[in-house]
Amino acid sequence: MTDDPAQTFLREYAAAVLERDLPRFVELYAEDVQVFDSWDRWEYAGRDAWAGMIASWFDGIRDTRVRVIAKDVQTWIGADVAGGSATLEFAALDEHGQPQRSIENRQTVLLQRRQGRWLAVHQHTSVPVDFQSKQVVAR
Amino acid sequence: MTDDPAQTFLREYAAAVLERDLPRFVELYAEDVQVFDSWDRWEYAGRDAWAGMIASWFDGIRDTRVRVIAKDVQTWIGADVAGGSATLEFAALDEHGQPQRSIENRQTVLLQRRQGRWLAVHQHTSVPVDFQSKQVVAR
Numbered sequence: 001m002t003d004d005p006a007q008t009f010l011r012e013y014a015a016a017v018l019e020r021d022l023p024r025f026v027e028l029y030a031e032d033v034q035v036f037d038s039w040d041r042w043e044y045a046g047r048d049a050w051a052g053m054i055a056s057w058f059d060g061i062r063d064t065r066v067r068v069i070a071k072d073v074q075t076w077i078g079a080d081v082a083g084g085s086a087t088l089e090f091a092a093l094d095e096h097g098q099p100q101r102s103i104e105n106r107q108t109v110l111l112q113r114r115q116g117r118w119l120a121v122h123q124h125t126s127v128p129v130d131f132q133s134k135q136v137v138a139r
Numbered sequence: 140m141t142d143d144p145a146q147t148f149l150r151e152y153a154a155a156v157l158e159r160d161l162p163r164f165v166e167l168y169a170e171d172v173q174v175f176d177s178w179d180r181w182e183y184a185g186r187d188a189w190a191g192m193i194a195s196w197f198d199g200i201r202d203t204r205v206r207v208i209a210k211d212v213q214t215w216i217g218a219d220v221a222g223g224s225a226t227l228e229f230a231a232l233d234e235h236g237q238p239q240r241s242i243e244n245r246q247t248v249l250l251q252r253r254q255g256r257w258l259a260v261h262q263h264t265s266v267p268v269d270f271q272s273k274q275v276v277a278r
Contacts, residue, residue, distance in 0.1 A: 034224060039269070040267060040268075041267060074173060078220030080217040080218065085175070110247070127268060128181060129179075131179055
């Protein structure tokens with residue numbers, strides 16, 4: 001166990017996704033969180049907008065459990081602001097809990113301590129793109 | 140003027156790019172900085188790797204001045220760790236200083252105070268991608 005708030009965030013994030021537990025997921029974020037996500041939209045402004053996206057995602061994977069593994073985690077911890085980065089592997093599990101297809105993202109999270117609780121105030125997830133072809137680059 | 144280290148980073152970043160001043164650019168970063176860039180590669184590990192990429196870029200735009208404007212800046216400032224986010228517009232300037240083509244990125248920067256100096260320890264820049272087509276999404 002660790003008191004590192006960025007490690008704690010990653011662990012809770014993975015647990016909430018595996019359980020498709022929207023309230024558990026949402027409570028990781030500050031009300032005014034800003035999210036730069038990998039897909040489809042430039043920005044999600046505020047927890048409600050972000051929760052709406054996650055609710056759609058959990059609904060879309062209704063019959064599939066998704067395992068998140070954080071690799072190459074780095075964290076930078078201050079007294080009241082902290083950050084973390086990782087490569088996140090999202091793997092769909094079959095009925096035996098075995099990983100099938102998977103996808104990887106780069107993730108950065110910024111956390112702030114507010115009234116004694118660490119909350120994500122900014123999250124940035126992406127995949128790099130080939131500058132010439134504008135195609136996604138694999139790791 | 141401001142003492143906000145994330146605002147200072149963005150201002151110095153833009154000034155160094157406009158002047159294609161590699162030493163000025165590089166000194167914004169910690170030796171062990173990790174960069175998730177928008178293009179071509181998953182990660183740059185360390186300032187030397189990142190400086191090599193920037194040197195190639197400055198060399199490639201030898202005859203073009205590039206103006207960086209940071210829009211929608213948000214910052215989260217702690218005593219020893221700080222973060223910032225912005226949409227960066229990179230515009231090529233013609234010989235009269237007028238912007239021609241431009242491109243936008245989302246940028247997150249994490250800074251840490253070391254021996255009294257704020258240095259970028261992590262930078263994440265990206266564009267979102269359409270999940271179905273895997274094409275870049277404009278703002």
